[in-house]
Amino acid sequence: MTKDEHVTAAASAPEAVVAARNLVKIFRDFWHRPKVHAVADISFDIRRGEVFGLLGPNGSGKSTTIKMMLGLLHPSAGHLDVLGRSPRDVQTKARLGYLPEESYLYPYLTPAETLHFFGRLFGLSRSDREARIEQLLDMIGLLHARNRTVGEFSKGMARRVGLAQALINDPDLIVLDEPTSGLDPLGCRQVKNLIQTLARRGKTVVLSSHLLADVEDVCDRIAILYNGRIQAMGAMHDLLEQRNRYRLTLPEDVPPDTLRQMLAQARELLGQEPDVDHPRVDLEQFFLRIIEQARGQVHTPSGTAPTKDIAAYLATQGEVPSASAPETDAKASAEEKLKHLTEPKDPTAT
C-alpha cells in the first residue's frame, strides 16, 4: 500500500480510537545524529471495538509504535491521536491499559500491593480497588500467591500480574505488547479468550506480536511492519482468504460409499482430482483438552491456578465468566457460509 493510500484509508475510517498520520520515529545518538529509523512514515487508524494486531519480526517497529501510542516515546514527525487527544494527555492515559513486552513490576511488592498501587494511580477508591483486585487475582490464578513478592515470581506469573494491572481501570483501549510472551499454553489461551471477551464488550485492543497464530486467533485487522514501514494492512480474513479456492466440510461419519460417489462427481465436474484428508484439531486445542482432563485429577501446589477467564467487572453484562474456550461460529448454516463465500467483497474495505 502506498503512502497516499494509507492516508486516504485512514482518513475515511469512522470512530478512530487511534489515528496515526505519517508517523516517524528516529532514534538519535548523544550528539543528536540519526542512529536508527525505527518507524518510517506510517499511517493507520484503529477503530472502536476492534482487535488490531501489529505484526512483524524483531526490530520492525512494533514496540516503538506502541510506545508512541502510550506517550513513552515522542514521534520525530507526523501526528498521533489516541482517544481523540495527545497520547501524553493524562485524560488519555486514564482510559488506557498497557502491558509492556516485559513485566516491569516493582519486585518488592506483592501482587495485591502492585494492583493497589496501579489502582491508586487511576484514582480508584479503596472499595473499588479491593473488589477488582480480588477478581483480577482470581482471573490470573494468583489468589494463593497474593502475599509473595513479585520478585520471587516466574516470568509467566509476573506476566499475569502485568496483565492484571493493565485491566485494573477497566480501560477503553488496551495495548498489549507481546501479551502471550512467557505464558504457558493455558495462559496463552486465557489471554486470547480475554481479548475476545473485551472486544465483544466494545473495548479496543491493540496487540503486538511475532507469534502469528496468536494474532490470527484474535485479531480483526492487522498491520504487518517491516523495517519501520507498513507492508500490508487490512482485515484478517481479507488478507488470509484464498478467494479462488474452496473447502467443503462434510458432517461426521459420512459413509465411505457416499464420499466415493461425491468424489467421482467432483472429479467429473472439475476435470481434476480434489484433495481429501481428515481434519485435525490444532495442537493448542489438543493440549488444552489434555490439561483440562488432568486438572480434575491433580491439585496444583504452586504456580498459577486460574479459575475464571475474566474478572466479573470486565465481563459483558449477563456474561458468565467461565474457564472454557469461546465457541466458534459453528451454528451458522452451510447456506450462509456459501453465501458469504460467494458474495462479492467491498473492494474499499480495509
Add this chain to the structure above:
Amino acid sequence: MSPIWAIAVQAMRSAIRSKLVVLLLGCLFVSLIGLPLTIRGDGTLAGHVYILLRYSLGLATLILSLATLWASCAAVASDIRDRQIQMVVSKPVRPMQLWLGKWLGLVLLNGALLFVCFTASYAAVRWITHPERLTPVEQAQVEEDILVAQRRVAPRERDVSAAVQAEYQAGRARGEWPAEVATRDILPVLERRVRAQANAVHPGDANRWVFDVPRLPDSGQPLRLRYRANSSGLDLTPVRAVWRVGAPDRVDRQETSVEIVPRTWHTLTIPSDLLGPDRTLTIELASAPGTRATLLFDPSEDLRLMIEQGHFLTNYLRAALLILFHLAFLAAIGLTCGTLFSIPVATLVGMYVLLLLNVGRFIGQLAAWEVHVAQTPDAGWFMWAVAHVTRAIYWGLNLILQPVIAENPLAFVAAGEWLGWGTVGATLGVKVGVYVTVIMGLGAWHLSRKEVALPS
C-alpha cells in the same frame, strides 16, 4: 493526592523491603552508640553531652544525608533503568506527581529515621544527666548550661570607621601600602586590626562592652555571660582580671575577680536587675594589678550574653526539624539529578552539590575577593578572561548557595543555644518553599519532556 501518596508508599515499601532501612539503622546505631564509647572527651559532663549531641548525632545526620542523596538519585534513575517508570507514566500521573510522590516517600522515611536517632540520642542524654548519677555541682551545671535553650546576644558593634581611616592615612604617609594594592583591599584588613585593638584589655587597663538585651520571657532569670579570650602570653597560663557589671554610675555595680584560662569558655552569672532602664547591659573587664598579659576578644564570637529563652526539648525538636528540612532539600537535589542523569552520574553530581554546600562560605569569600591578576599589566588577556570567568562562576554559585547555607543546628543544641521558630520558619520557607519548588519544577519539566522508553 492519591497518585502522589501511592508513589510515596511504594517508595517507602521498596526501601524497607530492600533492606536499605535495616542497613541504615545499623549504621546509625553504630554512630550513636559506638562514637561516644570511642571518642575521649574532656572528662566533664558537659563534654560528654556535647560529644553525644554534636558528634554522634552529627555523624548520624551525615550518614542520613549521604543515604538520602544516594537513595534519591536512584529513586527515579533506577525506575528509568529498570523500566518500571514505563508502567507508571503510562498511567494518568503527571510528572510533578511522580516527582512529589518519590520526594514525599523519601522525606517520610527520613523523618522516621531521624525520629529514631533523635529519640535514642535524647534518651542517652537523659540517662547520663539523670540526677541520681550526678553530684549537686553537676546537677546545677546541667540545669544552667547543658540542658538549656539560651538566646545568644553579641555586644553592640563599635563604630571604628574613623579609626580605620586615620590608620590608613597614617600608613599611606609612612609609605606602608604598595601602589598596586587597591584601597578597598587594604581597608578590611585595617578594620580587623583596629577592631582587635578596640576589644583588647591591656595590662593596667580596662575595656567596656554594651549589650542590647531583648525582652526576657522570665524577667527574674539571671543572665549568663559566656566568654573566652586569647592571651598575648601565647600559652594557657590563667590571666587575672575583674569583671564589673552594670552602668558605671550605678552604686550596685557587681564586681567579680576571675582567672581567665586562654581559649577556654567561662561563664559569669549576672543578675537581671543590673540591666539599665533602656534594656542595655554594660560590662567592663579590667586587668588585675600585676597582670602582664593582654587579653584579646573577637566580640562577635568570644562574648556571648546567654538569656534563658525556652526548654531544651523544644529546642532539640526544632533542630530535628531543621535537619529534616535539609534532608528534604537534599532529596530534592538527588531526585532531579536522577531524572537528568543515570545513577552513577546523578550520584556524582549530587555529591558535588553536597560538597559545594559544605564549602559555601569559602565560595562566598572567593566571590567577594578582587581579581588581582586582572589588574596586573603583564598577566595577559587570557589570564584576565580566566580570572573574570572564574569569578563570575563563584559569584553565581554564591548567589545560589548563600540562602541555603546555615549553621549546623546540632552545634546550637549542643552548646545550649536557642534556635528560634523564626529560624525554623525561614528555613522551611527558603529551603523547602523556594528551593525544593524550583528544583522540583526543573525535575518535573525534564520528566515531562523525557522519552522514558528509549532503547538502552
